[in-house]
Amino acid sequence: MDSVYLKRDKAGRINIKAGNRVNSVINWTVLSLTLLTVTAFLFFDYTGLEIGRAIMETAVNLRTMFLQPSLNHFSWGEALFQVGVTISLAVIATILGAVIAFFLALWSAVNLANKWVSKSIKIFVAFIRAVPTVLWVLIFAIAAGLGSEAAILGMLFHSIAYLVKAFSEAFEEVDKGMLEALRSTGSGWWHTIVHAVLPSTSTYLLSWTFLRFEINFSVAVAMGAAAGAGGIGFELFMASGFYFDLREVGFITYAILLVAIVLEVASTHLKKRYFSS
Amino acid sequence: MSLLQVKDLNKSYQTDTKVLKNINFSAGTGEFLSVIGPSGAGKSTLLRCINRLVQADKGEILFGGQDLLKLRKKELRAARTNIGMIFQHYxxxxxxxxxxxxxxxxxxxxxxxxxxxxxxxxxxxxxxxxxxxxxxxxxxxxxxxxxxxxxxxxxxxxxxxxxxxPKLILCDEPIASLDPHSSKVIMDHLKSISEEMGITCIVNLHQVEVAQSYSDRIIGLNNGSIVFDGSNFQLDQLYIKRVYGMETRELITV
Incomplete structure (x- = not known):
């Protein structure tokens, strides 16, 4: 006789997976998505498409772009300056965002703050995060006009929302006993924050800030084009949309890629050197 | 005049299950007091109610003449400076x-x-x-x-x-995660603190024999009530059975 907890399938074999309903929902979803994908190809409009020529021409374009990069409309020095502008946009948005997010995160961590304050900040921040950065930039552009001000405000807004979530989760991971011990000595709230919470989470805070900086750099490139914030993104937009200069597009892409790699290497290096525990 | 007096202390986390039921005891200056009892008996809650890391529902805790349960934020901070605490996980x-x-x-x-x-x-x-x-x-x-x-x-x-x-030190299972030698070192230190410096120690313990050899007095807690309150030599087989619900030979006491 089987125990009450043992489950068998229709063929009489013993189940070892829990949650049969979840599995079947996943299976059905995958199956219907596959069917939709296949049928979609049958209904596309294929007029005027010569697949061979399309592939050939794309290959030629890509080759011009990436194998023969050159600068035609501005100099090396200017290119460097524009990259600097883009990096500055990212730096300002990240640093201001991190500072503001730190305080908001303190009040939104459930183990450190009032339950209702924490809840309302979290909901507010989730709302901000749900709207893409570009939209925030365009919203701020109404007040500040298209340009770097709107771009920074928009990026700042989204950075704060993102970092509040990351920081507050780091704070919530702090060992409860440590907070209890400090409270039992008669320490105040700020004492606990500065001398227990901060030392135990500083590495997380810094690595989240770095990550956000990398994101902000690529967002700043896009904002240069979309919001006229200047920097290398704007040059990319001009080169591709105005001059149709594929070689310059290639050059700018390489420049952005290089900066991204340098940032990545620098951040891992810094982390290894200063925050290894 | 005793340093700490706990009167009719009650605490429940959920509405129907009471963790502490009408706890009454007092501790004098320099006294070494052990609290024993099975897990879930309310030992940790009792200790945390005293310095208000846990908010008690009802009762009075008189410490140096003032009722700790009535203190406001700032006064509570000042009162907590007089109460040290030591934890199992440090x-x-x-x-x-x-x-x-x-x-x-x-x-x-x-x-x-x-x-x-x-x-x-x-x-x-x-x-x-x-x-x-x-x-x-x-x-x-x-x-x-x-x-x-x-x-x-x-x-x-x-x-x-x-x-x-501090005038009082609360120890929440200070030796529960330590090896036998470190345990002895820690218990010896706590004992000398209470004897030489005149600081009252209230210690939650799992080891009955440790409690018996170090304490001036032992409180036995079972299911939220005090079932034993007396000096260490008064704690005999009968009381141990009342605290833990079984005979000594069925327990690891060291």
């Missing part, structure tokens, strides 16, 4: 140095700004080193706490409690 800040952790015990005496900036007087620092030396760990003063062994960390915890200049 609860130090692992990334800070030993000396920094010891000085955390002084925050109760500091204003917000002084504390945040970490301004400690030379006397406080000297006192911290004196205490570390007394507990035999002054050589580790500048090490990070996560590099220390359990016994050493617990001694840091004791230093942190002592630098508060």
């Amino acid at each position: 609860n130090l800040v692992p990334r800070l140095t030993v000396i920094e952790n010891v000085l955390h015990g002084r925050f109760g005496y500091k204003s917000t700004l002084q504390g945040v900036l970490g301004r400690f007087s030379e006397e406080e620092k000297e006192r911290a080193f004196y205490l570390l030396e007394k507990l035999g760990i002054e050589a580790h003063a500048y090490k990070r706490c996560d590099q220390l062994s359990g016994g050493q960390q617990q001694r840091v915890g004791i230093c942190r409690a002592l630098i508060q200049n």
Whole structure:
């Protein structure tokens, strides 16, 4: 006789997976998505498409772009300056965002703050995060006009929302006993924050800030084009949309890629050197 | 006149299950008091109710003439400086140095700004080193706490409690995660604290024989009620059965 907890399938074999309903929902979803994908190809409009020529021409374009990069409309020095502008946009948005997010995160961590304050900040921040950065930039552009001000405000807004979530989760991971011990000595709230919470989470805070900086750099490139914030993104937009200069597009892409790699290497290096525990 | 008097203390986390039921006891100055009882009997809750890390529902806790349960935020902070606490898992800040952790015990005496900036007087620092030396760990003063062994960390915890200049020290299973030798070192230190410095110690313990050999008095807790309150030699087989619900020979008492 089987125990009450043992489950068998229709063929009489013993189940070892829990949650049969979840599995079947996943299976059905995958199956219907596959069917939709296949049928979609049958209904596309294929007029005027010569697949061979399309592939050939794309290959030629890509080759011009990436194998023969050159600068035609501005100099090396200017290119460097524009990259600097883009990096500055990212730096300002990240640093201001991190500072503001730190305080908001303190009040939104459930183990450190009032339950209702924490809840309302979290909901507010989730709302901000749900709207893409570009939209925030365009919203701020109404007040500040298209340009770097709107771009920074928009990026700042989204950075704060993102970092509040990351920081507050780091704070919530702090060992409860440590907070209890400090409270039992008669320490105040700020004492606990500065001398227990901060030392135990500083590495997380810094690595989240770095990550956000990398994101902000690529967002700043896009904002240069979309919001006229200047920097290398704007040059990319001009080169591709105005001059149709594929070689310059290639050059700018390489420049952005290089900066991204340098940032990545620098951040891992810094982390290894200063925050290894 | 007793230092601490607990009257009719009640506490429940959920509405229908009572963790503490009408607890009454008192502790005199310099007394070494052990609280024994099975897990879930309410030992930790009782200790945490005294310094209000846990909010009691009903009752009175008279400490040095004032009722701790009626205090407001600022008064409570001031009262907590007189009550040290030691934890099973030490609860130090692992990334800070030993000396920094010891000085955390002084925050109760500091204003917000002084504390945040970490301004400690030379006397406080000297006192911290004196205490570390007394507990035999002054050589580790500048090490990070996560590099220390359990016994050493617990001694840091004791230093942190002592630098508060407390009248009462609450110990929540101080030796539950330590090896037999470290346990003895810690218990000896606690005993000498109560005898030499006249600080009252209330210690939650799992080891009945340790409680019997160190305490002046033992309180037995079962299911939220005090079932034994008397000196260590009064705790016989019959009472142990009432505390743990079974005979001594069925228990590991050491």
